Amino acid sequence: MTASTNAASRLADALAIILGTDGIPLRLKAWDGSEAGPEDAPVVVFRSRRALRRMLWSPGQLGLSRAYVAGDVEAPGDIFAAFAAISAAGKFAEPGPFRPPTPGEVFALVKTAVRLGALGTNPAPPPEEARVSRHGRRHSKGRDAAAISHHYDVGNDFYALVLGPSMVYSCAVWESEETGLDAAQSAKLDLVCRKLGLRPGMRVLDVGCGWGSLALHAAQHYGADVVGVTLSVEQAALARKRAADAGLTDRVDIRVQDYRDVEDGPFDAISSIGMSEHVGREQIQHYSSHLQGLLRPGGRLLNHAISWNAGATPPDPDSFIPRYVFPDGEMLSLSEMVAALESADLEIIDVEALRPHYALTLRAWVRNLEEHWDEAVRLAGLGRARVWRLYMAASALGFEAGITGVNQILVQRPGGAEPPLRRSAWM
Numbered sequence: 001m002t003a004s005t006n007a008a009s010r011l012a013d014a015l016a017i018i019l020g021t022d023g024i025p026l027r028l029k030a031w032d033g034s035e036a037g038p039e040d041a042p043v044v045v046f047r048s049r050r051a052l053r054r055m056l057w058s059p060g061q062l063g064l065s066r067a068y069v070a071g072d073v074e075a076p077g078d079i080f081a082a083f084a085a086i087s088a089a090g091k092f093a094e095p096g097p098f099r100p101p102t103p104g105e106v107f108a109l110v111k112t113a114v115r116l117g118a119l120g121t122n123p124a125p126p127p128e129e130a131r132v133s134r135h136g137r138r139h140s141k142g143r144d145a146a147a148i149s150h151h152y153d154v155g156n157d158f159y160a161l162v163l164g165p166s167m168v169y170s171c172a173v174w175e176s177e178e179t180g181l182d183a184a185q186s187a188k189l190d191l192v193c194r195k196l197g198l199r200p201g202m203r204v205l206d207v208g209c210g211w212g213s214l215a216l217h218a219a220q221h222y223g224a225d226v227v228g229v230t231l232s233v234e235q236a237a238l239a240r241k242r243a244a245d246a247g248l249t250d251r252v253d254i255r256v257q258d259y260r261d262v263e264d265g266p267f268d269a270i271s272s273i274g275m276s277e278h279v280g281r282e283q284i285q286h287y288s289s290h291l292q293g294l295l296r297p298g299g300r301l302l303n304h305a306i307s308w309n310a311g312a313t314p315p316d317p318d319s320f321i322p323r324y325v326f327p328d329g330e331m332l333s334l335s336e337m338v339a340a341l342e343s344a345d346l347e348i349i350d351v352e353a354l355r356p357h358y359a360l361t362l363r364a365w366v367r368n369l370e371e372h373w374d375e376a377v378r379l380a381g382l383g384r385a386r387v388w389r390l391y392m393a394a395s396a397l398g399f400e401a402g403i404t405g406v407n408q409i410l411v412q413r414p415g416g417a418e419p420p421l422r423r424s425a426w427m
Contacts, residue, residue: 006034006115007030007031007032007034007116008028008029008030008034008035008036008037009034009036010112010115010116011028011030011036011046011052011116012026012028012036012037013108013112014052014055014056014109014112014113014116015028015055017105017108017109018055018056018059018060018063018109019055019059019060019064019086021085021086024085024086025037025038025041025042025085026038026041026042026044026082026085026086027039027040027041027042027043027044028043028044028045028046029043029044029045029046030046031046031047031048031049031051041085042075042077042078042081042082042084042085043075043076043077043082044073044074044075044082044086045073045074045075045076046067046072046073047071047072047073047074048072049116049117049118050067050070050072050118050123051067051072051073052113052116052118053113053118053119053120053122053123054066054067054070054072054122054123055067056109056113056118056119057122057123058122060319061319061320062319062320062323064086065319065320065324065390066123066125066126066129068386068390069126069128069129069324069383069386069387069390070123070126070383071382071383071386079366079389079390079393080363080366080393080396080397083390083393083394083397084397087394087397087401125323126383127383128324128381128383128384128387129323129324138280138282138328141258141260141261143328144231144258144278144328145231145258146327147278147326147327147328147329148230148231148232148278149231149232149233151325151326151327153232153233153234153235154380154384154388155234155379155380156211156234156235156237156238157379158376158379158380158384159211161368161369161372161375161376161379162365162368162369162376162388162392163365163368164181164182164185164364164368165182166181166182166185166186166213167210167211167212167213167238167242168185168188168189168210168211168213168214169210169211169274170188170210170273170274170304171188171274171304171354171357171358171361171406172184172185172187172188172357172360172361172364173187173188173191173354173357174187174357174360174361175187177360181361181364181365181368184357184360184361184364185213186217189213189214189217189218190217190221191408191426192214192271192273192302192304192408193214193217193218193221193222193224194425194426195300195302195350195408195410195426196269196271196300196302196410197269197300197425197426198218198222198223198224198269199222199223199224200222200223200224201223201224201225202222202223202224202225202268202269203224203225203227203266203267203268203269204218204224204225204226204227204267204268204269204270204271205226205227205228205229205262205265205267205269205270205271205291205294206218206226206227206228206229206270206271206272206273207229207259207262207270207271207272207275207291208229208230208259208272208273208274208275208278209228209229209230209235209239209254210230210232210235210239210273210274211235211238211239211242212228212235212238212239212240212242212243212252212254214226214228214271214273215228215239215243215252215254216242216243216246216248216252218271219243219248219251219252220246220248223251224251224269225251225252225253226251226252226253227253227255227262227264227267228252228253228254228255229254229255229256229257229258229259229262230254230255230256230257231256231257231258232256233256236254236255236256239252239254240254259275259287259290259291260286260290262290262294265293265294265295265296266294266295266296266299267294267295267296267299268295268296268299269295269299269300269301269302270291270294270295270299270300270301270302271301271302271304272291272301272302272303272304272305273302273304274304274305274306275305276303276305276332276337277305277306277326277329277330277331278326278328278329279330280328280330281330281332281336284332284336284337284340285340285343285344287340288340288341288343288344288346289344291344292344292345292346292413295413296413296416297413297414297415297416298412298413298414298415298416298417299412299413299416300349300410300411300412300413300419301341301346301410301411301412301413302408302409302410302411303337303341303408303409303411304406304407304408304409305331305332305337305406305407305409306331306358306404306405306406307331307332307333307334307337307404307405307406307407308331308332308333308403308404308405309333309355309402309403309404309405320390320391320394321391321394321395324387324391325387325391331404334351334353334405334407334409337407337409338351338409341409341411342411345413345414346411346412346413347411347412347413347414347419348409348410348411349410349411349412349419350408350409350410350423351407351408351409351410352407352408352410353405353406353407354405354406354407354408355399355402355404355405355406356399356400357406358395358396358399358404358406359396359399359400362392362393362395362396362399363396365392366389366392366393366396369385369388369389369392370389373385376388
């Protein structure tokens with residue numbers, strides 16, 4: 001066995017301990033050109049010893065993610081196949097705390113690291129790692145604004161490459177796998193409007209309105225008057241421009257405002273699409289009660305949110321997505337969300353699970369990103385583009401594996417007309 005082959009083989013031994021990849025079909029390429037693993041397996045390239053050093057200091061998901069974002073690790077082929085292979089070991093896709101190596105494993109790791117010349121100080125995290133979660137009281141208005149800015153103020157042009165013309169950053173609703181992304185997003189917007197029972201002249205609040213797509217759809221196709229609130233300055237600027245371009249400034253009011261500061265109710269309907277994940281477990285009761293207070297009697301609220309599925313381990317705050325993608329984000333289980341809404345005196349009308357739809361949506365976003373890679377890097381920087389590629393691919397795998405789900409919960413404030421007798425009213 002040559003020294004070149006030894007490097008890749010020893011790297012495989014180290015990863016078997018760090019990631020649990022022993023027996024997982026994976027082709028490794030080391031920094032010296034050596035290779036190990038089945039030739040037809042997904043490929044992961046370790047471009048430097050620093051990649052292994054990152055993983056020695058932060059075993060599991062965080063170390064591997066830092067190495068990928070920094071460019072020390074590459075997945076040159078199908079990123080879904082590469083990270084699905086790693087996730088098969090159960091130590092990358094799962095969000096829970098990582099099991100530390102045993103003393104015997106630590107000894108073996110140190111021995112291997114010495115042979116590979118990978119020992120050294122802990123490399124600094126890539127600059128894309130969020131720092132906002134370390135300042136201020138969690139879910140205070142200032143800290144929430146900083147967390148939202150970290151994720152959503154990456155650049156409207158960058159998001160346009162990823163999301164496509166719809167500019168909708170939440171799970172689409174697919175008629176089939178062949179449905180195009182834009183058609184699937186339009187179907188989702190229309191489904192939300194029908195569930196809310198929108199009619200001309202209704203006053204609607206869109207909490208976490210993003211780039212205004214739902215507000216525009218509700219105003220244009222249902223004659224609603226919509227107030228959209230977001231904490232992202234960049235989102236609000238584009239949403240206002242889109243409303244002006246569509247001639248809807250008299251019907252669509254976009255504000256940079258915390259939902260907790262909205263006081264000009266009542267509203268006939270409220271939509272919250274992909275927003276309650278930012279609220280936090282400690283604030284979810286206040287969120288539910290505050291929105292209930294903004295609804296007129298009989299008004300409906302639709303809460304669309306990602307959830308941890310039954311049996312999934314709660315996320316480790318030191319894992320990839322909390323540090324790089326959604327600082328302070330907290331996904332609740334479906335039962336927790338239903339309980340919070342019910343305790344605010346809101347009646348459950350309907351619950352719809354859309355888990356497979358989000359996997360399709362995320363794969364479409366990754367495809368858009370990869371097809372416009374050079375432009376995405378120019379707009380957001382290489383590190384940020386790599387963060388988004390990894391987070392969307394890993395999230396798709398999580399939905400496909402049933403670790404995460406996404407649910408639309410439709411509720412109504414008591415005191416108005418009875419809800420429809422059958423779901424066919426909005427299906």
